Every structure is written in structure tokens, then in C-alpha cells.
Amino acid sequence: MKENTLLRLRVEKSYPEFHMKVDLQVKRGEIFSLVGPSGCGKTTLLRLISGLEKPDRGEIILDGKEITDLPPAKRRVGMVFQDYALFPHLTVAGNIEYGLKVQHLPAAERRERLAGLLELFGLERLAHRQIQSLSGGEKQRVALARALAPKPLLLLLDEPFSALDYNLRRRLRQELKTLRAKLGFTAIFVTHQQEEALSFGGRLGVMENGRLVQVGTAEEVYDDPATPFVAGFLGEANLLPCRVETAEGRTRVRLVTGDCFELPPPKNFPSGPCLLMLRPEDLSPDPGQAGRLTGKIETLEYQGAGYRLEIRCAGVVIQAFLAKKYRGLREGDQITLGFHPGQIRLFPGLFPGGWPVSFSG
């Protein structure tokens, strides 16, 4: 039986701007999303995997074979470029066939594979069209078909949908998932859009300044972010300074707003300054919740699915997202919001911007 891990990678590379150090494993058959702000090193990591750049140190093992020093042409890694990089002097069919011609496949087999791919991607009618005459979505399909034609072990997708509009992006994402189910390839999908990263449902990795700061399933990373950066990058998060006090076996959290609540027993935490993460959608005006925040509604936006609020509590602005049923609120109203202590995350000792004066006593 084949090993379950397709790609193992441990690389380091120095750049004038930052030092990249990544340790990553990708399982056979998964779509692994790589997400992070622009400039964090996602594309660079893809270029290291594909061999377009060489690491300073480390090794890359694909399908049990070390490929660290292999040239790109010998790695069996496919890539869909951000700008598609379709050959403008070749037709749609010419582009898809390119990798097959390089492999010197017999003409009959090549034609068969080409026909299969054209059909699979719904490109039969466009086979003899010039690249310039294609729409964005069509180009995207050609690029994908071309990358998959030589049957790569691993497919790299570098923000492939970034140039397309929202609806098309959603449709192509769905198509990619269907394709993977059909063909069973393994892919690394780079994006800087959190929604896109979460949507594949598989594992994802969050990058910051050349490091992978967290790897996990979408739910794990969203619900239990490893750092405030991950919390803020994937989804929206209120990050509030607080102080944890442990006494007599009970753990109390005192918020910067002055509000106080007790953590349930399993959530033991060392005493001291902390940063508390609270998702806007976890706040609600329902009574009977342990945590409470009281403040004035500064802004209120109706967003179809619900209301987005900014509430000022003792000098801190808190974002909240309330379901539609809480209609009738108005800007300037005083409101008390509650949350379950189980929904919060605490990051010890982290105070970007320093400890608020009003809270230091």
C-alpha cells in the first residue's frame, strides 16, 4: 500500500525581506489550502516545490522520492499560474497538448488524452480557438487542463481565480472539487482570500512572514486559532486585552471594559495579562450567558443576513453580528451582549499597543 503522505517538505531560504522556514506535509488526494496575506511567502513556497527556485537548506520529498535538486521539468509537479501563462502562439488544443508532446507520447494516445481532457473541461468547441479570444473563465479551464494533462503527482494552484468575478470563482471552486473527486489528484491551493481557503473543506495552512503558523482543518483553524494573527486573518475577530486571575481553583477573566466572568473548570489558564478573542457572531443579546459586555451602539448596518454593529464599551470598539430576529435596534441605543465562555480563545501575554492605562490598576 502506498504511503498516505505525498509531499514532505522541510525547507529554508533567505530573502532580503524575510527568512522562509517551512515544514509541511500534504496527504495524498487532498486539496491543501495555503492562505496568508500578500507578501507572506505563499507563491515562493510554490516555486520552491515546483523547482522554479532552489531552497538554501532542507529537502523536498514527493511520492517517496527526494526531488530537492531535480529541475522543474523532471518533478512531475503541475502548476496553474496566477496569470494563467497560456502560450499565446498556440491554440487551446496546442496548449493542452504541450506537455503530452514533450513526453513524446504516440500520436494516437496523445489525441485520445487530448479529446478526453477537452471533453472533461467542456472545451471541445474551443479546441482550435486562439488564446486571446477566450474569456477569463475559459482561460482558467484551459490552464487547468494543460496542467493536468501530463498527469502530475501534485498540482499547484497559485491564486488561480483571483482575476475572476465572485460568482465565477464560486462555480470554478465547485468544479475543482468535483474534478478532484473524479481524477483523484492532490493539490495545493494558494489564496489570500479567507473564504476561498475555508471553502475547500480540507486542511489548510496559514502563513505569516515566511512561516507556517498553523495547519489544520478549516474548523480547527477557525475555531481554535493558534495566534491572534490567525484569528484576525481567518474571519473577523474582536481581540480584547484582559487579565486572568486564578484563585481558589477558580479562574476569572477581567476584560478591559471592566466586565468580568468566570471560566468553566476545564478552561484552566495561567494568571496574567492576556488577549481575548471573541467572534462577532458569537455575541448576542440573549440573557443568561456568563460573559457580558455593555455599551452604546455606534454604527448599525443591515446586511441582509443580519445586522453588523459596532459597540463602544468603555473606550473599546467591539464588532458584533446579530441575527435578523433582533430587529428594532438603533444607533445610540445602550445594549448588553452576552457570550458563552466556551466560545472565547485566550492568548497569553500578548498586548499589541500596550496594556491600557485604565486597566493596569
Added chain:
Amino acid sequence: MKGGNGDGARLRPREMQYADNNPVYLLLLLLFYLPVLTVLARAILNSGFLQELAGFLRSELFRNTLSFSCRQALYSAGISLLLSLPGAYFFGRFDFPGKRLLRSAMVLPFMLPGILVVLGMVVFYGNNGTLNHWLALLFPGRGWRFTGLYGFWGIILAHVFYNFTFCLRLTGEAWERINPALHEASALLGAGPFSTWRRVTLPLLAPTLLYLFLLVFLYSFLSFTVVLVLGGYLYKTFEVLIYIEYNSRLRFDRAALIAIIQLFLLAGILYLQALSGWRLRRDGLYAGPLPSLSIRTCPGRTILFLVYIILTAFFFLSPLVAVVARSFFPRGLPGGLPTLENYRLLLTDGFRFAVGRNFGSVIAATIGLGVAVSFFTVCPAYYLARRRKNRPWGGADLWLQLPLGVSFVTFTSGLSMLAGRVLPSVLLILWAQLFLAFPLVYSILRTARRELSESLLEAAALLGAPPSYILKTVELPLMQPALSTAAAYAAAFSLGDLAAVLMLGRGRVVTLSVAIYRLIGHYRFPQAIALGTLLILISLFLFWVMEGRYQARARYLFPRSQEGEEE
């Protein structure tokens, strides 16, 4: 920045590089600068250098040459720009059918061999020219004749012929980039059309106009062929002076001395030009649609534009048409029945007597040199363009561009001093024409190679293609238009070169340009016209290669303004 886009991970391109240690690069520098240094050394190491310098600077010859060179260059630049402004207005403010075609046709005069332009001028505007023939037919008995061709105004006429179209093209392009909303804003603020032109358009065009003025000034200052033929004994540029001292009077030290003085004068012009080129980069960009020019929407302007185009086409085309038409008439004069007699004369001993070689060897030398120069210019230029693709246009490229500002006659005489006795004429000419063609060829290929998206080559590599296969199936097919344009330009330079073949060919190598020059010298106009027609055919073929398949942008001609014009 990394990660955000495909470019992120590449070289950090801000470092300026003033040299390159690549052997091809170093060899080119050696080939380009050694002859110039030879001239400098010859002049300076001469024992009486300072005395001779002082003597020459005080001489009437120097004063006359400097004064004529500057005056004719000022007039040439001023008139070229003034005549191009109305056309630039139409090209810059309107769209009309055939605009692209007209614009690309504007490269044609620039690439015509100098001797052909002179021949066309002589045939059309000369004393026995078509224009005087028409005047005599239209106004019989009045005795109206145009006799100004051999002299100051004839030289200006030829220089305007050369430079007017690229002034029009570049000014038009600069005008196109001025956002029309600026004019609307100015009008809404109460300015009339003239006030808007003076306060908005002119200041925005000024850097381009200044840059072009200096460029035409430089070209005219360095004019050789035109002044050599039309200037007679009275009018000489420094180029012609160096040529006469070196080639006719065989006073090598004197030629070197004049060359040095000219180098200093050129340095001054180049410095001014570099300053104006620097300002050109600050132009705002506009790439939106323009209103279309048609008889329905703006009849007055359309008629004015048509008149302008017809007059311009008459000015440019009539000399060339006259050459072709007259080549089919006996003795090259109007009247009589069409004949191929003039072409038959090319194969006679008379031709050989005037030119020094027979017709076959002239054609062979012309085509052979053209092909060889194309090959030996394009190969190293592409090699370097490829090697330096990730670097911004920098100091190391500038060294390869500097030949543009060095006098070609100086270079050629230096080359003759350096290697004239060692190398055969053909190699010397090849060397000189490489120097002549390289800067433009390099800047075309350098720009085109930088514009080639690197991800296409990476995509091919990831699909499993080995480097040689990528070169063959992706890189060269995509670069082919730029390569053929560059090769055609190199061939055009070789075709038009008179100085190097005259000075280094020593009668053993004769090209079409030199043959026509000799035939004009021997007053054998029928044969000159027949050869001229062949030269026109070859030029048209090269023009078709460079523009017919590839929209060569005018910026390739002016590498110094290149970084700013990238869109």
C-alpha cells in the same frame, strides 16, 4: 514583496549595474570603444597637439563648420517640429481609419538609405528635376525654377525629409497620452481653445518637443551623406570634414584632432538630451478612446487633415516615385517611351568604370553584408538581452547605447587606424556596421525580451520540457516578430551606410549605396536611378519585414526614454 504575485520571488531589481563581466559584453565594449580610443590616442599623443588644437580652433574652417553645422541643425530641428505639429494634433486627438497603417508607414523615411534620399531629392527637386519640369510645363515662358537644392536649403530639405515623420509620430503619441478631460476642464474654467493650448497642451507636450528638438539637432549635426553630396565645397559638417581629411587628404592626425573636438561638442548635446529625456518620463499616461475624425462629425478638420496628409505624402513620396518612374525612361529624363535601357546599362563596362566593381559583385556585397550584419548584431544582442532580462535598464546597458552618440566617421577612421592594415575590408566594414546597428537592435530585443512573461517559460518547464525544447517551441516563436524587426533594422543600417564602405572598403567592397554615390559623382544618373529603384525595393522589403508583421513602437528608436514609456 513575496507571495502576492508571480513576480514576487525573483531578483530584487533595484540594484543598478554599471558593468557586466560576461565575455560577450566585454568583447562588444572592446569592439566599440577601442577604435574611438585609438583616435583619441592618435590626436593626443601627437607632439604638437595643443598647438594644432589652438590653431584649428582659431581657423576660419572651424568657425565656418561650427556655424554651418549649428545653423543647419537648428533649422532642420525647428522646421521638422513645426511641420509635424499639425499632424501630431490630428494623430493625438482623433481616431480615423488607417491611423495604424499611416503611423507605421512613418518609419519608412527614417530607415531609407541616405544616398537614396539624396538621389530622390536630386531627381525631384534638382535643377533638371521633375519639379522644374512640371513648372516649365505649367507656366511656360515664365522661367520659374527651383535651384536651391545644392546648398543650405537643399540640405535642410533632406534633413526635414529624414526627421519629420518620427517627430510627427512621437509628438502624436505624446499628445494621445494627454487626457482629453484636461482640455474639457480647462474649457469649463473659462479658457478658450488657444488659451488651453498655451496653458495646458503645450506645457504637457514641451518635454517631448524639447527631447525631439535635441534629437533632430544631434542627427543633423552628425549628418554625413546628405551634406557630402549636397554640400559641395561650401558646406561641411564635422563628419564630412573628418572624412575629407582622413580619406582624401590623408591627414590622419588632423582628422583625429577634429574628431576630438566633435566628441566634446557631442558630449554637450548628449548631456542636454539626457536631461530632456529624463523629463520625458514624467508624462502622465492616458490610454482611452479618442473621438473619431470623419466628414460627418467635424467636416472642417477632416478636410484640413486630408489636405495635410496629401501635401505630406506628396513631399515624401514624390522623390521616391520620381526615382522609380524615371528609371524606365531613356537617359532618366521625362518623355519618350518606357524602356529597360537604364537597367541594361548596369551590366555594361561603363558601370564598372564608374563604380569600380561589376553589378553582380555590388549586389552580392550589399546582400552579403546585410545578412552578415543582421546575424552578427542580432545574435549577441539577443544573447545579452536574454542574460539581462531580469535587470532594469541600467548603466551596463547604457555603455552599449553610447555608440548612438559617437560620431560614426570618427569610429570608422579609428577602426581604420587600428586595424586597417591587418583585417580584410569586409571584416572591417562588418565591424563598423555592427557598431552602427547594435544600439537600436539591442534596445528592441532588450525591451521585447523583458516584456516576455517569464511564467510562460516556467509553465513549459513544469510541463516537462527541457530548456532547448522551451527555446524552440515557446521562446523563439514568441520573440520571432521582435527578432525579425531587429534583423531588418540591422540590414537597413547596413544598406544605408556610406561612410564605412567608402572608408574601409577601399574600392574593393562596393555596396549599392556607394555605387549610387559614385554614379552621382560621375553624373551617370540613368544608372543611379535604376540602382535607386532596386534600393527602394530592398528597403520596402525590409520595411515589410519590420512593420508588416510587428508593430515596432517608436520608443525602440529612443532607448533613453524607454523606462518611462512602459505601460
